[in-house]
Amino acid sequence: MKKLINAPGSVVADALAGMAAAHPSLLVEGQVVRRSRPKEAGRVGLVSGGGSGHEPLHAGFVGYGMLDAACPGEIFTSPVPDQILAATEFAERGAGVLHIVKNYTGDVLNFELAAELREGGRVASVVVADDVAVKDSLYTAGRRGTGATLFVEKVAGALAEQGAPLDDVRRAAEEVGARSRSFGVALTSGTVPAAGRPTFDLPEDQVELGIGIHGEPGRSRRAHAPARELAEVAMDAVDGDLPLRGDLLVMVNGMGGTPLIELYVVFAEVAAYVRGKGARVARSLVGNYVTSLDMQGFSVSVCQVDERLTGLWDAPVETPGLRWGR
Incomplete structure (x- = not known):
């Protein structure tokens, strides 16, 4: 195993120290990453989180x-x-706090427990479950939460900055989750530093269809194929669950080890597929946003958007992992 680390046990702490050093807009306190300057009083606070190894999710979207x-x-x-x-106590600015939680059993239980432990202040929660690959697994009850988490955080964050009340922010977050679907493909496994070896074995000539962001098994394996065929498999799965129509927000996400040139090859095929369905790519993202350490592969996330949601997507954002409009 060759990795740019000091020791397997200090990877997360060392990475957070580097993030704080690189981005003065962030502070790291007790393994919580927060804004160095709290938002305006009277605004809803947003908190998310999960296992490390998926960077920039979630810390890279603080701001x-x-x-x-x-x-x-x-x-x-x-x-x-x-x-x-x-994190919830910091985010409280007098209008309540929304927890945005990926649908993994540990995340759901720990966020629920934190909300129960809090004394005073309203806490609402939205659980993101967008992965159409599998339903119920060793890790989840229901579908896994993956790429659409970014969509939810962005739209809810824009609405919170505008001063919308907690119930409105929660409903918008739930709406985005309901309108979103994702599917992932792995070419290789990722390697957890503490383990020192790939999470799962995948022969050189095989790919895993419907992989989870922690290396969980997908739907099936098949022989490696051109990007066009793999993109079609992913989009067939998405379209089969939520038919593609109207304006779409589309993200082709790298899993951590895929060169950007390859992600653009995949996006070209995804865009052609969308056009073939009579829909339109209204907004897009291509790059590493919800990764799985050094896994090679990609995921596609699609959200059906209307004028209101597109406006919230376009609203200014300034975080390490996403920024425009300021």
Whole structure:
């Protein structure tokens, strides 16, 4: 195993120290990443979190127009309730706090416990479950939460900056989740530093269809194929669950080890598929946003958007992982 680390046990702490050093807009306190300057009083606070190894999710989306704080757990491990509680206390600006939670059992339980432990102040929660690959697994009850988490954080964050009340922010977050679907393809496994070896075995001539962001099994394996065929498999799965129509927000996301040139090859095929369905790519993202350490592969996330949601997507944002309009 060759990795740019000091020691397997200090990877998360060392990375958070580097993030704070690189981005003065962030502070790291007790493994909570928060804005160095709290948002305006009277605004809804947003908190999310999950296991590390998916960068820039979630800490990279802390800042104006998105999250107030994020709770990075250890590699592929849920943050603990004390972390979440501390992040929630910081995010409280007098209008309540929304927890945005990926649908993994540990994340859901620990965010629920943190909300129960809090004394005073309203806490609402939205659970993101957008992965159409599998339903119910060793890791989840229901579908996994993956790329659409970014969509939810962005739209909810824009609405919170505008001063919308907690119930409105929660409903918008739930709407985005309901309108979104994702599917992932792995060419290789990722390697957890503490393990020192790939999470799963995948022959050189095989790909895993419907992989989870922690290396969980997908729907099936098949022989490696051109990008056009793999993109079609992913889009067939999305379209089969939520038919593509109207204006779409489309993200082709790298899993951490895929060159950007290859992601653009995939996006060209995804865009052609969307056109073939009579729909339109209204907004797009291509790059590493919800990764799985050094896994090679991609995921596609699609959200059906209307004029209101597109406006919230376009609203200014300034975070390490996403920025425009300021």
